[in-house]
Amino acid sequence: MEPDRLKYAKTDEWVSLDGEVATIGISDFAVNALTDLVYIDLPSPGKKVEAGKPFGVVESVKAASDMYSPVTGEVVESNSKLADDLGKLSSDPFGAGWLLKVRVTSPGLSADLMDRAAYEQHWAARAH
Amino acid sequence: MRNTLATKLLFDLSQPGRRGAVFPKSDVPDQALDELIPRAHQSTSAPALPEVTEPEVIRHFVNLSTKNMSVDTHFYPLGSCTMKYNPKRHERLSALPGIVDMHPYRSVEDSQGMLELLFTMQAMLAEISGLPAISLQPAAGAQGEFTALLVSSAYFRDKGETRTKVLFPNSAHGTNPASAALAGFECVQLKSTAQGFVDLNELSAHLDQSTAVFMVTNPNTLGMFERDLPEIARRVHAVGGLVYIDGANMNAICGITRPGDFGGDMMHYNVHKTFTGPHGAGGPGSGPIAVRDFLGDYLPGPVVVRREGPGTSGVSSDSTLVYDLAVPARSIGRVRSFFGNVGILVRGYCYLRTLGAAGVRAMSENAVLNANYLLAKLKDVLPVPQGDRCMHEFVASARQLKEERGISAMDIAKRLLDYGFHAPTVYFPLVVPESIMIEPTETESRETLDAFAQAIRDIVREDPELLHQAPHETPISRPDEVRAARTPVLKWITSEG
């Protein structure tokens, strides 16, 4: 995935819509902020996810962060390879580190999602 | 003197045929076991427990114990936990025959001494809190919180109100939101002021008819007294809500001021903290709650009551019966089996009976004196953002040290172990960066406090690299926690695979 062509949520997830299937991941900034990841919990295929609601958790030794879905729909695939190799999440957040593929129930993406430039601004503003 | 004896696990020591306990032969007529218990219910093999002798067990665990720091061996200024001295008389007295061997279903006629003790404990806790109705049932502070929140729910339900939210400041202990969620409430976390107090505007902005309870620790987790509590309570009460006081920090204020007098409607005690439990390597605790009179009917039962005069008891014709068990009229029900963590309550009772009113006040005064003294001795090397005064504990920050020299709160904590001091609480509360929360308690001498202050003054001048690698003199160096969490090994695994 090209970071510049993705849409981003305020909660640091990225999404790319191809037809009615959205691919979801976590931004490079957010992944770098999560050190020493130890565990990820993703929903299995068939589960419903809802825009703005948590769909899973990523844990380090002394922190746990919820991940929020940018779209509403049904999970068609989750990246089961991540469980055994969380390094992929950090090393390739836009590629092998993808999290979910979701069949969306409504077409298009929410207007609340940001493009890369807006997201970079959002991240920088939050860091201060 | 090398102690490597306890590096093995019991399972590694096991030798088939060894044993540490032998029981008498059966003295009842012999019958085939299968006739007593059908084969289908029996296991085909005995559980594979280790086979060791009593001397091995003793040497194993006694050697293990020496790998711990504890209050009896070291200064243990773990903030928020009140690691005070545990008087030895409590251990002997709580183990007296007639107390330690009482079955919980013994009849009230045969439990009058115990019930008298527990009744007096209820009365003493009511007096210290300024809240008249007590339940001794909760097993620990977190269960006290949960219980009180259920009491509030039942009270609102009876008033025909649906209140869904529990509010708490962002400096709250993690148990506050966890208990609220368990009790089915929506959690609303409030920003604190820059000084770490409850922000009245933030509070008002979130208070409405859906507010059930505002939970607040006082003194707060920064060791400061929330002086606006009467105003906070006024605002919470104005929307019909209740104020809950997390009593974790009661050691600062016993005999000085009372939760019931500064606006609290409900609170819990941590008997294992304030009234010297002991802490038992993680527990048991005891978390009695105290509530206002109009909430008393909702408490879990049973509670201990005193029957006035002979012959009035509904449970017995025994005219000497004075104390009885009763379930409050509109009780939320039980939160645990049996009466409560009585063994810890007996110790708390012994403590309060030893101290008396003057002693209890002196306890809090000296806890506050010791904390302020330590603060004064440390503030120039370890700044305390909240200022020059504290209650029974204070929260220093290593932020500047971290920025200037790369020395973190964790580094200081770990290096203190080398100096022979248990580490303070670090990285809590979250509202102070690189926080180091220090609670010396009243049962420490000035000499100990001086030595501890000197240790920190020495540590902050040490080579940062030495500190990153600390501790150097403990039985192990820093453990690999990432490995532990990524591939959890949570039990002994047989070497055969």
Add this chain to the structure above:
Amino acid sequence: MAYLYNTPQQQREMLATIGVGSIAELFEQVPENLRLRRPLDLPPALTEIELENHLRELAAKNTTKKTGVCFLGGGSYDHFIPSAIDAVASRSEFYTAYTPYQAEASQGTLQAFFEYQSLICQLTGMDVSNASLYEGGTAVSEAVFMAMRVTDRHSKVVILGSVHPEYRQVCETYLRQVNCELVVVPVPDGIADVAAVRQVLDDRTACLVIQQPNFFGCLEQTRELTDAARKVGALSVVSFDPISLGLLARPGEYGADIAVAEGQALGIPMQYGGPYLGILACRQEFVRKMPGRLIGETVDREGQRCYVLNLQAREQHIRREKATSNICTNQGLMALRATVYLSLLGPTGLREVAELCTRKAHYAAERLSKVPGIELAFRQPFFKEFALRCRAGVDPILKKARAAGFDIGPDLKRFRNSGVSSAENCLLIAVTEQRSRTEIDKLAEALSG
């Protein structure tokens, strides 16, 4: 006497260092109008001698197993406690330490609890155990909440009427707030009717809660019950008696998903109901949904084997409102006692205790059921405890027992409000390895008189 060290002279010097003139000044943060302007109204302070005399007087007002032979049961039992347990549990380094947050200074505690977890796994046949919960009743409730998380079913839980009524009451209290229906399956005949249980289980059910041996001492058909739960995708939660596992099938052997227990029998004194020990063990796949602390093995920087608090991201101090439980302080010292108990007994000792309980309880059941007016309440296999039906009511029987120096019960009337069917005219008798044939015979004689 508040166990204070500092002399008045030292206090003055400390105040000078702080820069205040008096202790009162230190309390300036506390507004004047909030201060208590009188001494607390507490009983007078006692010296150690006075306190000891006072406690001995109170203790003397309780009769105990020293004065009354204990046949009481119902979840707390008079099992023998080997001396070595007190010796270990009274080590200051254990009982005056707290939660092992600093692993480097807590290896004693951490390893002991790792051993506890390992022993509980061996005992139960389950994959993983936590480091303790409060007691048996909350252990059941925590297991129920855990089952709701695992199954993602939040509206219905099924519990047998033969589960300890106080455990059921605790569950009811815990579940009321979250609008989860708690369906109690009546057990009028001593054990559950598996067909009746199947009828109430459905695809909304998060779990089926079973107790083995059950509250009446009888043995449930656990294999059939766990199978029934599995068929509808519900978990089975089994509350077991740890002593019974010296003889009976382990929860892991008959397919339990979560095994919980009251661990009091493992070397913990009865002390009027607590502190006791909540045991919770489960299958490996549920580990991250577990409540309570977990100790894990790892290595230090030199590669030495060592132990740490593990998977803490489940817990309240990190996860706050999303934690798997609100528990913080647990029952550490009680878990240590259980660890020493199981180490001392080993497989042979535990088997001996379980067999002694079985033999003596069955002898007692035979003797007591021959007393005129008394019969066994249920014709079911049992372990160390059984229910008696007293045709002329329980009270006269209790009176006779008490007069002869025996404590028996509890009277099931006590639980009438919690729906114990067959509560009328029934009481429980528990027989541990400590009871002798002579005591049993004398009890039978006393009740016959």
